[in-house]
Amino acid sequence: MAAVTPDQLHGHHGPTGLMRWLTTTNHKDIGTMYMIFSFIMFLSGGVLALTIRAELFQPGLQVVQPEFFNQLTTMHGLIMVFGAIMPAFVGFANWMIPLMIGASDMAFARMNNWSFWLLPPAAILLIGSFFVPGGATAAGWTLYAPLSVQMGMGMDLAIFAIHIMGISSIMGAINIVVTVLNMRAPGMTLMKMPLFCWTWLITAYLLIAVMPVLAGAVTMILTDRHFGTSFFNAAGGGDPVMYQHIFWFFGHPEVYIMILPAFGIVSQIIPTFARKPLFGYASMVYATASIAILSFAVWAHHMFATGMPAAGQLFFMYATMLIAVPTGVKVFNWVATMWRGSLTFETPMLWATGFIFVFTMGGFTGLICAIAPIDIQVQDTYYVVAHFHYVLVAGSLFALFAGAYYWLPKWTGHMPNESLGKLHFWCSMVFFNITFFPMHFLGLAGMPRRIPDYALQFADFNALASVGAFGFGLSQLIFIVVVVKCIRGGERAAARSWESAEGLEWTVPSPAPHHTFEEAPVVR
Amino acid sequence: MNTRTADHLASANRRLLVRLAISAAVMFGFGFLLVPFYEKICEVTGINNFLRPEAEAGARAATNTQVDTSRTILVQFDANLHDLPWRFQPVQRSVNVHPGELVHIEYEVSNTRAEPITGQAVPSYGPQLAGQYFRKLDCFCFAQQTLAPGERRIMPVVFVVDPALPADVSTITLSYTFFELKGRKFAASGQGARS
Ligand code: HEM
Numbered sequence: 145m146a147a148v149t150p151d152q153l154h155g156h157h158g159p160t161g162l163m164r165w166l167t168t169t170n171h172k173d174i175g176t177m178y179m180i181f182s183f184i185m186f187l188s189g190g191v192l193a194l195t196i197r198a199e200l201f202q203p204g205l206q207v208v209q210p211e212f213f214n215q216l217t218t219m220h221g222l223i224m225v226f227g228a229i230m231p232a233f234v235g236f237a238n239w240m241i242p243l244m245i246g247a248s249d250m251a252f253a254r255m256n257n258w259s260f261w262l263l264p265p266a267a268i269l270l271i272g273s274f275f276v277p278g279g280a281t282a283a284g285w286t287l288y289a290p291l292s293v294q295m296g297m298g299m300d301l302a303i304f305a306i307h308i309m310g311i312s313s314i315m316g317a318i319n320i321v322v323t324v325l326n327m328r329a330p331g332m333t334l335m336k337m338p339l340f341c342w343t344w345l346i347t348a349y350l351l352i353a354v355m356p357v358l359a360g361a362v363t364m365i366l367t368d369r370h371f372g373t374s375f376f377n378a379a380g381g382g383d384p385v386m387y388q389h390i391f392w393f394f395g396h397p398e399v400y401i402m403i404l405p406a407f408g409i410v411s412q413i414i415p416t417f418a419r420k421p422l423f424g425y426a427s428m429v430y431a432t433a434s435i436a437i438l439s440f441a442v443w444a445h446h447m448f449a450t451g452m453p454a455a456g457q458l459f460f461m462y463a464t465m466l467i468a469v470p471t472g473v474k475v476f477n478w479v480a481t482m483w484r485g486s487l488t489f490e491t492p493m494l495w496a497t498g499f500i501f502v503f504t505m506g507g508f509t510g511l512i513c514a515i516a517p518i519d520i521q522v523q524d525t526y527y528v529v530a531h532f533h534y535v536l537v538a539g540s541l542f543a544l545f546a547g548a549y550y551w552l553p554k555w556t557g558h559m560p561n562e563s564l565g566k567l568h569f570w571c572s573m574v575f576f577n578i579t580f581f582p583m584h585f586l587g588l589a590g591m592p593r594r595i596p597d598y599a600l601q602f603a604d605f606n607a608l609a610s611v612g613a614f615g616f617g618l619s620q621l622i623f624i625v626v627v628v629k630c631i632r633g634g635e636r637a638a639a640r641s642w643e644s645a646e647g648l649e650w651t652v653p654s655p656a657p658h659h660t661f662e663e664a665p666v667v668r
Numbered sequence: 669m670n671t672r673t674a675d676h677l678a679s680a681n682r683r684l685l686v687r688l689a690i691s692a693a694v695m696f697g698f699g700f701l702l703v704p705f706y707e708k709i710c711e712v713t714g715i716n717n718f719l720r721p722e723a724e725a726g727a728r729a730a731t732n733t734q735v736d737t738s739r740t741i742l743v744q745f746d747a748n749l750h751d752l753p754w755r756f757q758p759v760q761r762s763v764n765v766h767p768g769e770l771v772h773i774e775y776e777v778s779n780t781r782a783e784p785i786t787g788q789a790v791p792s793y794g795p796q797l798a799g800q801y802f803r804k805l806d807c808f809c810f811a812q813q814t815l816a817p818g819e820r821r822i823m824p825v826v827f828v829v830d831p832a833l834p835a836d837v838s839t840i841t842l843s844y845t846f847f848e849l850k851g852r853k854f855a856a857s858g859q860g861a862r863s
């Protein structure tokens with residue numbers, strides 16, 4: 145892909161200080177704010193997780209009371225999903241999509257500013273709910289009825305926070321769809337688009353389709369709580385299981401919302417460090433689209449234990465297994481891209497290969513959960529906890545780190561410190577597995593999730609997992625050091641910061657000037 | 669980019685924005701639509717009809733695998749009064765049941781006097797050994813019964829005959845005797861016997 149880029153080095157103009165950040169409509173500023181926000185939320189959610197692990201270090205109750213423990217697990221999930229992972233990907237989209245498709249900014253710059261600035265108030269509502277009478281909601285991140293219909297006012301705050309974050313996501317998604325569809329540089333056809341843009345385009349459609357359904361579900365909880373409706377209230381003729389159906393209609397596409405952009409990032413990085421074009425570009429696009437479409441037909445695999453008829457169980461079991469096929473295509477293509485490539489393992493590539501390895505393990509445990517008779521055994525045990533942390537931490541989060549190390553030169557103009565980056569990777573990788581691998585055994589042995597105390601035979605694996613968790617948490621501080629060092633200085637990054645990186649983003653100088661592609665480049 | 673194409677792009681963007689925003693609004697409505705939709709599915713397929721159990725009757729009903737259909741026991745019902753001015757009789761004289769089957773029968777009692785009276789029924793079985801195989805899940809004999817003047821009452825007995833009932837027993841007689849409790853209105857000080 146060759147491009148003609150007018151070299152523009154406009155500085156920033158307009159308000160300064162706090163007002164600059166409050167009023168900015170620049171996609172790079174907004175992308176940066178998204179990432180800082182999500183990293184702060186990542187650390188907050190991490191503190192909750194470490195409190196959970198401290199309590200679970202030994203059997204019995206030492207650190208927190210059961211009621212508070214339930215608030216911790218609930219808020220950890222909500223903060224990580226809606227505060228850390230999702231905004232981080234939106235931040236990447238804001239920064240990179242215009243640069244990758246040769247657009248000067250996002251389609252609706254003002255709306256972009258709103259999408260971001262809705263998030264901090266939502267986060268304040270969510271975290272503030274710890275301090276209201278009764279504390280934060282303790283119904284689990286899935287907010288199952290009837291518990292969520294009964295909780296105190298912390299639940300109402302969580303519902304409002306979800307509404308606000310949902311609106312923010314929908315606005316962000318609309319912006320991305322319009323930008324990708326209408327703002328591409330001349331010659332950049334859809335099938336020439338970098339895979340990160342493709343995965344985000346499809347993710348954005350998923351967001352527009354399912355975030356409103358979540359908003360509807362929590363609105364029903366709200367009206368059940370305060371306005372006398374009985375959607376989920378059995379005493380009034382409602383059905384609590386109905387909530388699970390509606391929630392997972394959102395929930396399963398949501399897990400793909402959190403992983404598809406990660407697939408995109410990895411698909412950018414692997415070819416760069418294998419020095420080969422991506423193997424099977426078109427099949428990657430089709431695989432992404434089929435994952436997205438299939439994700440609407442598998443929601444009840446989260447509900448195998450609710451007494452579904454056998455025909456339903458079989459349908460959802462096979463449909464779920466079907467999703468593993470396009471996912472497998474992707475893994476195959478990444479490996480085939482590396483096959484006989486001139487591989488080097490700089491930090492971004494380390495994270496990306498680590499991602500493939502560990503994410504695939506999470507995919508396999510997902511397949512095991514998808515087998516209805518097995519899932520009835522492991523549902524709501526630590527086995528499921530292990531599964532979704534393998535796909536979300538080692539999947540989404542590792543891909544985010546891979547992307548951050550990959551594009552930091554473009555963002556800051558300096559190369560990130562290689563040895564610290566590698567240390568960060570290896571510590572994360574080792575401690576991640578120490579934390580979550582034993583959870584497979586705990587789950588198979590029957591340890592239930594979301595319980596502050598456990599039977600004595602689970603003690604050793606739990607102690608091990610807690611040690612790993614603290615190691616993992618501390619390892620993340622290395623990332624702060626790397627980023628701060630990288631902003632302050634370091635080896636100057638060239639426009640094409642990695643030897644064989646392809647794409648329009650590498651044709652603009654590093655750091656990317658405030659305004660890029662004011663004059664659209666021509667892609668041949 | 670000249671202004672004409674810029675204007676063109678801006679209006680194309682706006683059109684797409686409106687369309688996507690409408691899709692989001694429609695999906696919000698769709699979330700609510702899922703409620704009647706799922707209800708309809710459950711109704712059509714007969715899943716989850718816990719509000720109308722009669723719809724589950726027939727082949728779809730959960731079958732009790734503990735029922736021993738190879739045997740039929742005749743259960744006869746008897747009612748006696750011990751010095752009590754009441755009328756007391758079973759609604760049905762006898763039923764044929766399979767061991768393991770859940771059976772629901774009723775007794776009728778009425779107070780012929782112009783004053784409230786408290787009584788308690790005590791069951792007995794013939795043959796006597798059948799008693800230990802006769803599992804009552806609910807019985808009016810579990811509690812004292814206070815009847816207002818002239819009151820008539822239908823009272824349930826829900827029971828299962830244990831499949832372990834010895835093979836030579838083919839008829840069981842369940843007999844209740846109502847005793848008046850001493851002190852009449854002071855039910856708490858009563859000495860009603862219980863089986
Ligand atoms: C091959 C692909 C996958 C399959 C077959 C699969 C299957 C499943 C199944 C059957 C469950 C329900 C387990 C239970 O509750 O008993 C589950 C739970 C879960 N999965 Fe996956 N999964 C896959 C990939 C993913 C990915 C990519 C993500 C996210 C990035 C993900 C996130 C989750 C989460 C968060 C839960 C737990 C939700 C909860 O109950 O709180 N899964 N998965």
Ligand SMILES: [Cu+2]
Nearest residue numbers: 396399445446
């Ligand atoms: Cu799922």
